[in-house]
Amino acid sequence: MRKLFWAALFAVWLIAPLALQAQGDYLDVYIVQVKPDKVAEFESVARKISDANRRNNGDNWLTAESMYGEADTYMFTSGRKDYADVDKANDTFMAAIHKAFGNEGAPKILNEWESCLASSRTELRKRRWDLSRKAPTDPEGYAKLISESRVLRTIAVHVRPGHVPEFEDLLKQIKAASEQNPNTGPVLVSEVIEGGKGNMFYVSYLRNSLGAFDSTPSMHEVLGDEGYKKYVQISADAIEGTESRILRFDPELSNPPQEIVAMAPDFWQPKPMVAEHAKAKTKAVEPAAERTKQ
Numbered sequence: 001m002r003k004l005f006w007a008a009l010f011a012v013w014l015i016a017p018l019a020l021q022a023q024g025d026y027l028d029v030y031i032v033q034v035k036p037d038k039v040a041e042f043e044s045v046a047r048k049i050s051d052a053n054r055r056n057n058g059d060n061w062l063t064a065e066s067m068y069g070e071a072d073t074y075m076f077t078s079g080r081k082d083y084a085d086v087d088k089a090n091d092t093f094m095a096a097i098h099k100a101f102g103n104e105g106a107p108k109i110l111n112e113w114e115s116c117l118a119s120s121r122t123e124l125r126k127r128r129w130d131l132s133r134k135a136p137t138d139p140e141g142y143a144k145l146i147s148e149s150r151v152l153r154t155i156a157v158h159v160r161p162g163h164v165p166e167f168e169d170l171l172k173q174i175k176a177a178s179e180q181n182p183n184t185g186p187v188l189v190s191e192v193i194e195g196g197k198g199n200m201f202y203v204s205y206l207r208n209s210l211g212a213f214d215s216t217p218s219m220h221e222v223l224g225d226e227g228y229k230k231y232v233q234i235s236a237d238a239i240e241g242t243e244s245r246i247l248r249f250d251p252e253l254s255n256p257p258q259e260i261v262a263m264a265p266d267f268w269q270p271k272p273m274v275a276e277h278a279k280a281k282t283k284a285v286e287p288a289a290e291r292t293k294q
Contacts (some may be wrong), residue, residue, distance in 0.1 A: 001104045001138045002011075003078040003118060022040055024079075024147075025081065025082065025126065025127055026079070026082065026083075026085075026086075026087055026124055026125065026126060026127065026193075027077055027078070027079060027080070027083070027123075027124070027125040027126075027127060027190055028076070028078045028081040028089070028122070028124055029075060029076070029077050029078075029080075029122065029123045029124075029125060030076040030077075030120065030121075030122050031073065031076075031120065031122075031123070032073070032074050032076075032117050032119070032120040033070060033072055033073050033077050033117065033119045034072040034073075034074065034118060034214055035072075035116060035117065035118045036071075036072055038115070038116040038117075039072055039116075041112070041116055042074075042113070042116035042117075043252075043253065044111050045109060045113050045116065046063070046074075046098075046113070046253045047253060048109060049097065049109065049113070049250050050063075050253050050254060050255050052097055052099075052100030052101065053093065053094075053096045053097075053255045054097050054255050054272075055098065055100065055272070056095070056096035056099045056100055056101070057092070057096065058092055058093050058095070058096025058255065059089045059090075059092050059096070059255065060075050060078055060079075060256060061076045061077060061254060061255055062076070062078075062146070062249060062254045063075070063076050063077075063249065063250045063254040063257075064077070064152050064197065064247035064248060064249050064250065064255035065248055065250050065253075066246075066247050067151070067245075067246045067247060067248050068244075068245055068246040069244070069246065069247075070245070070293050071244025072118075073245075073247075074250075074253070075247060077290055079257075080124075086124070086239070086249070094106070097110070098291050101151075104292050119172075121195065121272065123152070123192050123194065123195040123196055124192070124193055124194035124195055125190035125191060125193065125202065125262045126190060126191045126192075126193050127188075127190050128189040128190055128191050128274055130172070130199070131171040131175060131189040132175070132186070132187060132188045132189045133174065133175040133178040133179055133184065133186070133203075134158060134178065134184060134185060134186045134187065135186055135187075135188060135219060136186070140259075142285045143257075143259040143260050143263055145186060145206060145254045145265035146256070146260050147208065147256075147260045147264040147267075147268065148208050148210050148263075148264065149206035149207060149208060149249060150207070150209055150248060150249055150267075151203065151206075151207055151208075151209065151210055151212075151247065151248050151249070152204060152205070152206055152207075152246070152247045152248075152249065153205040153207070153213065153243055153244070153245075153246045154202055154203070154204040154205075154244070154245060154247070155202065155203045155204070155243070155245040156200060156202055156242060156243040156244075157200065157201045157202070157203060157242050157245045158198055158200055158237060158239065158240040158241045158242070159198070159199040159200070159201065159238055159239060159240065160199075160238055160239070160240045161198070161199065161238075163199075163237065163238035163239075164199050164235065165239040166192055166238045167199075167201070167234070167239065168235060169241065170231065170234045170235070170238070171189060171203075171228075173223075173227070173231075174219070174222065174223065174231070177222050177223050177224075177227060178222055178293075181217060181221075181222055183214070183215065183216075183217050183263075184217055184222065185201060185205065185207065185212070185216065186205070186206065187204070187205055188203075188206065189201060189202065189203055189204070189280060190202045190204070198240070201203050205273065208272070210246070219231060227242055251267055251268045251269070251270050252270045254268070256268050
């Protein structure tokens with residue numbers, strides 16, 4: 001069952017000041033593709049699992065659903081301090097599931113989840129704050145960035161063998177130029193260290209809307225003529241290929257840390273499922289009561 005979960009944000013990624021390392025040095029990311037005819041069932045099960053973790057001090061994660069890229073794809077992202085924290089989070093997750101559904105119900109809900117999936121994979125990524133640009137400099141700033149984000153553009157970059165130092169140097173040059181440009185926004189970088197093929201980095205943009213991408217300066221504008229020529233040359237030599245996708249965050253399928261919820265409760269704090277179920281039950285009973293009176 002551990003293999004099923006989890007997953008941390010969605011998206012986020014590089015090695016920064018010591019204050020930010022308190023957020024955790026790793027991202028535990030779980031990516032699933034749902035069978036087209038099972039999407040509604042999958043989301044129903046995911047809401048139950050998220051609610052169970054909210055109510056029982058379970059694991060924390062952010063869920064993002066694909067808007068552009070592979071259809072019916074969901075990404076679950078959690079921050080981890082270290083490898084030992086992955087074990088701890090898995091135990092916390094399972095404890096919350098067993099408390100919510102019981103010893104017989106827990107395997108059943110997880111089997112229902114698994115039956116909805118066409119494929120799944122997990123990645124452990126190292127945050128690369130040293131390569132990220134305009135990243136938050138303290139935990140409060142990081143929580144604010146995540147709490148205000150509604151969409152995530154993430155680009156998977158496959159680096160050719162032997163070219164990682166060259167690629168990292170390129171990102172550092174882009175970082176230096178971007179941080180001098182008042183029109184650029186935060187860009188977070190992470191490196192896959194477990195669960196990937198070859199040398200793989202993620203370059204991710206967290207924004208409050210799709211429209212925010214319209215004002216993003218091009219790489220040519222950021223680097224200038226000479227810098228852009230160098231960028232094109234190094235990219236051709238060092239990069240084997242890229243994959244891009246845009247996802248939107250789904251608060252009902254997420255269980256973010258409390259510091260993120262506190263900064264934007266209207267978005268990140270969905271109504272408790274218990275209350276919703278009670279409301280639905282009441283609506284179902286009322287017509288029957290009326291018929292009895294008649």
